[in-house]
Amino acid sequence: MLLRNVDQNLELCNETRLIITRMGKYVLEAKIISGSNVGDKVFISRLSLTSFDKRTPFNFQRRHG
Numbered sequence: 238m239l240l241r242n243v244d245q246n247l248e249l250c251n252e253t254r255l256i257i258t259r260m261g262k263y264v265l266e267a268k269i270i271s272g273s274n275v276g277d278k279v280f281i282s283r284l285s286l287t288s289f290d291k292r293t294p295f296n297f298q299r300r301h302g
Contacts, residue, residue, distance in 0.1 A: 238252055238253070238254050238255070239251060239252065239253045239255065243281055247274065247277075247279060248269075248272050248273060248274050249269075249279060249281070253269065253271055253272055254269070254270045254271035254272075255267035255268065255269055255270060255279070256268045256270055258278070261283075262283075263282065263283055264280050264281065264282055264283060265280070265281045265282075265283060266278065266279075266280055267279055267280075267281060
């Protein structure tokens with residue numbers, strides 16, 4: 238399930254359900270299993286998300302995808 242809006246034109250929005258069919262170093266290949274584009278193959282870039290919160294003595298980094 239997508240946790241953020243990726244591409245609204247392709248209806249890759251928050252809560253769209255997907256099946257990951259292939260994982261690359263920088264991209265995920267997936268098949269859409271909900272919404273009006275069921276069965277479509279899509280490619281989603283892998284993102285690194287970093288938090289620079291000054292209230293903590295360290296930074297969080299999470300790799301999305």
